[in-house]
C-alpha cells in the first residue's frame with residue numbers, strides 16, 4: 268500500500284495537491300509543495316474562479332471576496348497570493364457568500380519557470396445546513412430522536428433558488444445614458460445626474476452600469492446571471508403571472524441620498540426601474556429584494572416589504588432556519604422595546620419606509636405566516652383579492668396576536 272501510493276505520487280509530479288476545507292463561511296486552502304514540481308517555490312498563488320459547471324465557463328469571484336493582493340486573470344479567473352506557513356507549506360483563507368456555489372482552483376508560483384501544475388480542483392459548497400434540511404423534507408414515519416430534536420424549520424414553502432445553477436446568456440454593450448429621475452415632480456430619486464457607459468442584459472433584466480465600478484464585464488455578467496436565477500426562481504415560487512414587469516436596473520457604486528425615503532438607500536424599485544446604490548460591492552441579495560417589488564404589490568407596505576425582505580434573507584439558502592431565527596429574535600427585541608400601537612398589516616404610512624424596525628417586524632410576520640403557519644397560499648390569495656378575512660379566515664389582529672405569542676415564546 269505504501270509502495271503503491273508512493274508510486275502514484277511519483278507518477279504525476281505536475282500535480283500539486285491543494286486541500287480546501289470550509290470553516291464557517293470561509294474556505295481555507297492548504298498546499299504542501301514537498302515532492303511536487305513546486306518544491307523549491309518561495310511564493311505561491313491560488314488561481315481560482317467560482318460557479319463553474321461542466322462544459323461551461325466559470326466566473327471571477329466578486330471583489331468583496333478577494334484576499335489582499337488578488338489580481339484579475341483572463342477567462343474569469345483571479346490569482347491570490349498564499350501565505351507561507353512553514354517550509355513547503357502555504358495557506359490562504361478566502362471568504363465566501365451565499366452566491367458562491369463552487370470554487371475551481373489550482374496553485375502556481377510566479378517565480379517558477381518549470382512545468383506548471385496541471386491539476387485543477389473543485390470544491391462544491393454543500394453548506395453545513397444543507398444535509399439535515401434535505402432529510403427533514405422526507406415524511407418521518409414514527410419518530411426518530413434526530414427528527415424530533417431538529418429545529419422547526421421547513422414547515423412552509425421557501426423559494427428554492429439554491430436549486431438554480433444554470434448560466435444565463437448575458438450580453439454587454441457600450442451605452443451612453445444618463446439617469447436623472449424626478450419623482451412626483453418635486454422629489455428626486457437620483458439627486459444628481461449619473462452617467463452610465465455600459466449596458467448588460469439577460470432574458471428578464473437589463474442592467475446599466477459604469478465601467479469604473481466593476482473590474483470588467485465578466486463580473487457584471489456573473490451578478491446578472493445570479494440575478495436572473497433569482498428572478499426565474501421567483502417566477503416558479505410565486506407563479507409567472509405574478510411578475511408583471513421586466514426590470515431595468517441601474518447600478519451605482521456609491522451612496523445616493525433619496526429625498527423620498529429621507530435616507531441613503533441601497534436599493535429602490537419604482538415603476539419598471541430598479542436602482543441599486545450600494546456604496547460597496549454589488550449585492551445580489553439586495554437585487555433579490557428589489558426584484559420582489561416587480562411582483563404584484565401586496566395591499567400594505569408591511570406585507571410588501573416583509574415579502575421582499577423574506578426573499579432577500581432566504582433566496583440562496585437550502586435551510587433558512589438560522590437566518591430566520593435571528594430575524595425573529597431581532598423582531599422580538601424590537602417589539603419588547605416599543606410595542607406596536609396598531610395592526611402591522613393595516614399600517615399604511617410613508618414613514619414606515621424609513622425605518623429598519625418596520626422592515627424587521629414585517630419580515631418576521633411574513634416568515635411566521637409562510638413558515639410557521641404554512642400559509643403561503645392564503646397570503647397569495649390575499650394579495651389577489653385584498654380581503655384578509657376571506658383569505659385567512661382570521662382578522663389581521665388575530666394573526667398578529669399569534670405572531671406576537673410566537674415571538675414571546677422565543678425568549
Ligand SMILES: [Zn+2]
Pocket residue numbers: 556557560572575
Ligand atoms: Zn423594499
